Amino acid sequence: MSAETPQAYDDLLDAYRRVSNLGSAVGVLSWDQQVTMPEGGGPARSQQLSTLSGLKHELLTDDEVADALDAAGEAELSDEQRAVVREIRREHERAAAVPQELIEQISATSSEALEVWESAKADADFSQFAPVLDELVELRREYAAHIDPDRDPYAVLFEEYEPYLGLETAETVLERLRDELVPLIEAVGDSDVTLPEPFADGTYSEQRQEDLSREILTDLGYDWDRGRLDVSSHPFTSGNQFDCRVTTRFLSEDPLSALTATIHEFGHAFYNLGLPQEEYGTPLGASRDLSVHESQSRLWENHVGRSRPFWESIADDVRSAFEGVDADADTLYRAANRVYDDNLIRVDADELTYHMHIIVRFEIERDLINGDLAVEDVPAVWNDKYEQYLGVRPENDAEGVLQDIHWSHGNFGYFPTYTLGSVMAAQLYAAAEDDLGDLDGAIRDGEFEDLQTWLRENVHRHGARYRTDELVERATGEPYTAEYFLEYATEKYGDLYDL
Known part of the structure; x- marks a missing residue:
């Protein structure tokens, strides 16, 4: 294995760990929103989650990650390292196809939708939830179209959760x-x-x-x-x-x-x-x-x-x-x-x-x-x-x-x-x-x-x-x-x- 191989791989991991840590932070804020956040905290939380989701997307699609993927892809790697490159590349390519503004919009809308859903459920009134659900459907269709406009959009979205069974x-x-x-x-x-x-x-x-x-x-x-x-x-x-x-x-x-x-x-x-x-x-x-x-x-x-x-x-x-x-x-x-x-x-x-x-x-x-x-x-x-x-x-x-x-x-x-x-x-x-x-x-x-x-x-x-x-x-x-x-x-x- 050449001397630059581990450095190329390490560079990729360094960049990706920052992405992963932002994702973990989003998870903690989302947990808090559903468990302990005061009822009036929604407007600030939606902005916080939108910002963090945007930063995560920005880091994942940065040239640093693209360059590290290219360098690592040309290096001699172990099976485990190749698997890591495969997974990061897949995530990077999907993210790079989607504008950051859309990612932030989806995050903010989802955060706001949670409180709307909770209220609508308490009142047993779907009409309260329908407008934000309609917005989320449109945003997700747009998201899928950016990734692959020629495929079934639902299949594209399904692969967010199960990428390999199909x-x-x-x-x-x-x-x-x-x-x-x-x-x-x-x-x-x-x-x-x-x-x-x-x-x-x-x-x-x-x-x-x-x-x-x-x-x-x-x-x-x-x-x-x-x-x-x-x-x-x-x-x-x-x-x-x-x-x-x-x-x-x-x-x-x-x-x-x-x-x-x-x-x-x-x-x-x-x-x-x-x-x-x-x-x-x-x-x-x-x-x-x-x-x-x-x-x-x-x-x-x-x-x-x-x-x-x-x-x-x-x-x-x-x-x-x-x-x-x-x-x-x-x-x-x-x-x-x-x-x-x-x-x-x-x-x-x-x-x-x-x-x-x-x-x-x-x-x-x-x-x-x-x-x-x-x-x-x-x-x-x-x-x-x-x-x-x-x-x-x-x-x-x-x-x-x-x-x-x-x-x-x-x-x-x-x-x-x-x-x-x-x-x-x-x-x-x-x-x-x-x-x-x-x-x-x-x-x-x-x-x-x-x-x-x-x-x-x-x-x-x-x-x-x-x-x-x-x-x-x-x-x-x-x-x-x-x-x-x-x-x-x-x-x-x-x-x-x-x-």
Whole structure:
């Protein structure tokens, strides 16, 4: 390797770390806006975020980065270094295609839209949110056109969140799950089995729910020295390998909602906290993408948190936390996996109908971005699709089109990653079981270390070194496939409902 090679690579990393640090600062301000910022802080926060987003874009598209990429690209590099150059080049080229003014406008509009969305949701009034949503759709169309005016704009936006599996893969997976899960959901609905509802007709204090959430996070291995738990209107995770925070929400009549949301966010945080610390600020210290991120959250939420062994491990804690709940582990397990197609809320959906919620959002946002659906028509289309796919119709906008936060951020193309991640989670968990043996026994005993070590070794430590499909194949020995998820869902719910 020539003497100038490491210098060219180091120059690139020095420039990129500044970009990464600005991104981390944006993340902290965004977390604060949703968790602790005073209600009146919005106007200043939108300007702050706009400025930082503009500076990040300016640094990423600077000639210094372009020159460093060119120099590093001509040097003799290791496989890891080539992966770093690949990831930075991809990010640089996409950013360089978009004017900085547009980046700042999108950031400011998204920040303002968050408060508009919160108010509109509280009032169950989509008309309040419609103008800013219309603006965000137009801004994102413009963004996609700058990157590649000759391609499907929704496909371009989807690649912000999943750059390597491709929209065609997402559409294929979603269509297959729709085709195969709908008959399974219908069979469940026709079953004579009724799963228990041990929390029905009760109310449960937020403090008791929070205490239990904290206890379970501790049992799962959440590092409180590098994290915290707060409350937000929509559960989310924010941070990096040194500081990764989770939020949840509490419903007085449904403590299962907070438990599953908290475990879901733990999966995100555990991934971030497992990224290599020495690679912070580089692609090797960054998560792969949102499909992989969602695979981690859905693995912990569903394959661990909704498993019978897990409920056997926490049944005593649940009974202690909630006075009046005298249910055994089997009852709690079955309650946590009850399928109810009359649920309107995605984050409270069961494991099967959840994907119908995703399909509704995917179809609507794809049509919005492609110009096939007007913003003012979204509530009616949303309600019609819920009736078509789930047999229910929202009574108001708060439980319908306004329930998710993502569009207020301008995150069009995000939703498919939830289902792609669920599919990936089943494949990863099956591979971990093959390698580790009796995971059920370990989970029943509250021992998660072997599974965590497997995930650290096969997913987390690689950062963004490998493309999504390559990472999955290296971890599991097979290409990305929906087979494991469909087999898992059919077997699990067939057993629960005597199908």
